[in-house]
Amino acid sequence: MSQEKIKVLFVCLGNICRSPSAEGVFLHYIEHEGLAERFEIDSAGTSAHHEGERADSRMRAHAARRGYDLLSLSRPLRYEDFFHYDYIIGMDEANRRTLLERAPTEEAAGKISILTDWAPNPLRDHVPDPYYGGSEGFELVLDLIEYCCPYLVGKMIKG
Numbered sequence: 001m002s003q004e005k006i007k008v009l010f011v012c013l014g015n016i017c018r019s020p021s022a023e024g025v026f027l028h029y030i031e032h033e034g035l036a037e038r039f040e041i042d043s044a045g046t047s048a049h050h051e052g053e054r055a056d057s058r059m060r061a062h063a064a065r066r067g068y069d070l071l072s073l074s075r076p077l078r079y080e081d082f083f084h085y086d087y088i089i090g091m092d093e094a095n096r097r098t099l100l101e102r103a104p105t106e107e108a109a110g111k112i113s114i115l116t117d118w119a120p121n122p123l124r125d126h127v128p129d130p131y132y133g134g135s136e137g138f139e140l141v142l143d144l145i146e147y148c149c150p151y152l153v154g155k156m157i158k159g
């Protein structure tokens with residue numbers, strides 16, 4: 001019998017910088033670990049402002065330098081996401097607040113975390129929005145995501 005997939009949704013504000021990167025890095029990591037079959041992953045934005053757009057070109061360029069191809073198209077968070085996904089993982093406290101406000105049930109609220117909750121002593125306690133800053137912000141996004149992803153996978157697989 002095939003195992004139920006672990007369903008993970010990464011969320012940020014625009015779904016063009018941080019959450020597409022989390023999706024891309026996480027996917028790369030689980031493929032490398034031979035665990036891709038165990039997961040279903042996607043990303044979404046709390047805002048619909050960039051709906052249909054590819055990831056920000058600066059974010060894609062920084063990710064490509066580390067070997068990640070960011071392919072997702074921005075889409076807004078949907079009501080059904082709170083039922084479909086097992087884990088809903090934001091990037092900062094504003095994302096967490098918005099997710100908690102929109103969670104339709106207690107059970108859905110219990111699925112919400114932010115990425116840096118998962119790892120011990122991350123460089124920052126959230127993944128800062130890089131949109132209005134320079135290249136170091138995009139590098140920090142990738143540093144934080146790369147650091148946290150193995151902890152996510154470890155904890156999710158062990159249950």
Ligand code: 4NP
Binds near residue numbers: 019
């Ligand atoms: P993201 O970054 O939430 O990591 O996708 C942002 C993208 C767009 C905007 C802000 C943050 N914006 O203001 O348009």
